[in-house]
Amino acid sequence: MVRIALSSGHGTKVRGASGFLDEVDEAIKVINATASAIRKLGHEVVTFTDTVSTSQDENLNRIVDWHNAQTRNLDVSCHFNAFEKTGKPMGCECLYVTQQELAKTVADKICGVSGLINRGPKKRTDLFFLNNTDKPAILAEICFVDSSSDTNTYRAKFQSICSAFAEAICGDEAVIGPTPPKPEPEPEPEPPRPQPPSDEHPTIKKGDSNAHVASLQKSLGCLVADGDFGSITDTWVRAFQAACGLKTTGIVDQETWEEVDELDVKVLAGKARLPKPLADKIVAAAKASDLQNFSWPDRGHMPPGYLPGLALSFAYAMRAFEEGDDAATVMSKAQGTSTSKDALAWYEKEFSKLGMSNKKAGLDTLRHLFVMIIGLGPRESSGRYCEGRDLSADNVGSETCEAGLFQTSWNIKAASSAIAPLLNDFWENPNGFLPEFKENVTATANNLNSFGSGDGVRYQWLSRFAPLFHTMVTAVGMRTLGGEDGHWGPIRRREVLLKKEADTLLKAVQDLVEAEEVA
Numbered sequence: 118m119v120r121i122a123l124s125s126g127h128g129t130k131v132r133g134a135s136g137f138l139d140e141v142d143e144a145i146k147v148i149n150a151t152a153s154a155i156r157k158l159g160h161e162v163v164t165f166t167d168t169v170s171t172s173q174d175e176n177l178n179r180i181v182d183w184h185n186a187q188t189r190n191l192d193v194s195c196h197f198n199a200f201e202k203t204g205k206p207m208g209c210e211c212l213y214v215t216q217q218e219l220a221k222t223v224a225d226k227i228c229g230v231s232g233l234i235n236r237g238p239k240k241r242t243d244l245f246f247l248n249n250t251d252k253p254a255i256l257a258e259i260c261f262v263d264s265s266s267d268t269n270t271y272r273a274k275f276q277s278i279c280s281a282f283a284e285a286i287c288g289d290e291a292v293i294g295p296t297p298p299k300p301e302p303e304p305e306p307e308p309p310r311p312q313p314p315s316d317e318h319p320t321i322k323k324g325d326s327n328a329h330v331a332s333l334q335k336s337l338g339c340l341v342a343d344g345d346f347g348s349i350t351d352t353w354v355r356a357f358q359a360a361c362g363l364k365t366t367g368i369v370d371q372e373t374w375e376e377v378d379e380l381d382v383k384v385l386a387g388k389a390r391l392p393k394p395l396a397d398k399i400v401a402a403a404k405a406s407d408l409q410n411f412s413w414p415d416r417g418h419m420p421p422g423y424l425p426g427l428a429l430s431f432a433y434a435m436r437a438f439e440e441g442d443d444a445a446t447v448m449s450k451a452q453g454t455s456t457s458k459d460a461l462a463w464y465e466k467e468f469s470k471l472g473m474s475n476k477k478a479g480l481d482t483l484r485h486l487f488v489m490i491i492g493l494g495p496r497e498s499s500g501r502y503c504e505g506r507d508l509s510a511d512n513v514g515s516e517t518c519e520a521g522l523f524q525t526s527w528n529i530k531a532a533s534s535a536i537a538p539l540l541n542d543f544w545e546n547p548n549g550f551l552p553e554f555k556e557n558v559t560a561t562a563n564n565l566n567s568f569g570s571g572d573g574v575r576y577q578w579l580s581r582f583a584p585l586f587h588t589m590v591t592a593v594g595m596r597t598l599g600g601e602d603g604h605w606g607p608i609r610r611r612e613v614l615l616k617k618e619a620d621t622l623l624k625a626v627q628d629l630v631e632a633e634e635v636a
Contacts, residue, residue: 118160118161120160120162120189121162121286122162122184122189122192123148123155123165124166124167124184124193125144125164125166125167126141126194126256127141129141130167130168131176136264137262139262140197143259144197148195150276155286155287157283158283158284158287165183165184167180172376172379173379177246181249185250190252190253191219191255192255193254193257194246196256196257201263201530201534201537203263203264203265204266205266206266207260207261207264208261210258211223211255212238212247213239214240214247214254215253217238219285220238220239220255223257226284226285227257236258259278259282318374320370321369323346323347323350323351323367330345333350333369333377337354337357338551339353339555339581349561351562352566355367355567356565356577357578358376359567359575360578362570363376387545387546387548390548396432399432400425402428402625403425406621407618407621408491409424411618413495413614419494419495420500420501422552422555425553426550426585428626430584430585431623431626432626433589434483435626435630436630444533444536448483449483450478451475451476451482452465452476456600457602457603458598458599459596459600460489460595460599461489461595463603463608467611484627488615488620493591493613497524498521502522505520505567506520506524506568514568514569514573515568515569515577516572518568520567520580520581520587521580521584521591522580522588522591523588524605525594527576527577529604531598532593532597536593536594539593540576543585549584550584560581565581576590
């Protein structure tokens with residue numbers, strides 16, 4: 118007899134993915150039906166759903182603490198996957214750190230009875246649940262909630278899926294490996310989530326002026342931390358609340374403070390996008406560039422952090438390319454033959470005049486793309502990272518509203534499957550060279566306005582809090598929807614100026630990155 122501790126992923130107040138199905142609601146249904154099947158097989162099972170937590174960190178800790186408080190042989194968490202809305206079948210997979218054979222059995226059994234595509238066992242060493250339970254653990258991703266094919270199959274085969282799930286983790290074929298060893302402590306452990314007493318975060322709103330306001334402004338990044346809760350702070354607070362799925366009252370109550378604290382933790386705990394010694398060298402090279410004091414036609418001088426910020430962004434994209442990142446791979450692909458979608462193909466003559474060829478995939482093409490990006494910023498935002506939508510335009514939908522350095526809107530995600538995952542990546546780690554981009558740039562209320570809800574408004578907020586995110590999205594879009602018929606007016610009208618000095622700077626940055634890797 119085995120004893121299983123079975124929990125549903127996320128919680129009733131910390132929602133997971135949604136699409137044609139809701140992840141939290143369906144995971145609850147699955148664990149209840151699976152637990153019933155486990156008992157019929159003669160084994161013991163306890164189940165858990167988090168109905169209390171209000172933040173992701175609290176939710177993860179609460180689930181793991183419950184598992185570790187149980188007497189059991191195996192820990193199992195039930196989730197549903199998501200990527201982007203599609204009619205295509207996507208499939209089932211099971212995640213593990215030490216339990217590969219068991220994860221394979223789960224995926225095989227579920228797919229065998231349902232007809233879902235078998236994505237197999239997937240080793241994941243970055244998941245809190247799998248790393249912190251003190252018994253063997255697996256995490257099942259039953260199907261994709263945003264695939265109509267998957268969800269139709271799931272509904273039709275629900276009971277068979279739950280019975281197969283139970284048989285996989287309890288049956289004769291189930292192979293539960295030894296209890297994994299406790300992980301070695303990290304040299305720099307993740308800082309704990311702040312837990313201030315209730316009176317440390319008083320409710321604040323427009324018109325207030327105190328140290329709590331200054332603390333809020335510092336956390337929200339784009340604001341001057343002067344302690345004055347004026348119209349600019351009010352606008353950015355509302356944008357942040359919308360990005361977090363809160364009511365956009367502008368009033369910073371305990372619920373909003375919790376999201377601010379969560380943001381602080383993400384920034385502190387998030388992996389640096391570049392090592393600081395390398396980043397410092399890149400900033401110094403950019404500030405010494407002949408292009409730093411260039412007066413762009415009709416736009417004048419760019420803010421002092423514009424060129425350093427984009428030089429850092431190129432270095433990040435370069436390292437991502439070398440690691441096989443999907444977005445960077447799209448950016449660096451060989452120039453296509455169609456000028457309709459590919460900005461590099463549309464500007465082939467301009468690049469050729471400067472001796473730059475983009476007909477071979479790789480770092481040269483990636484570098485030349487960033488030469489063009491450096492020229493696009495002056496036309497779209499005068500190099501100001503914090504720009505909101507064009508106020509003369511009427512596109513105020515969450516996915517059509519422009520935002521950020523390059524005035525890119527979230528509907529660009531349809532141009533490439535490599536774009537949508539960037540939103541989740543940077544939401545979890547929102548470090549994106551903001552201190553460099555914001556040098557000598559003061560935002561206005563008009564800049565910081567956001568519109569709509571859902572991923573579109575989250576994109577608008579994150580584009581300005583993490584300019585690297587906005588740059589990466591734009592760079593992929595320029596290769597897939599950036600040509601003669603593309604997303605950006607200045608590109609379509611051939612108004613983007615390509616500067617040889619930009620290539621000279623970026624080649625120096627490339628040399629710095631390569632020297633760092635050799636060392």
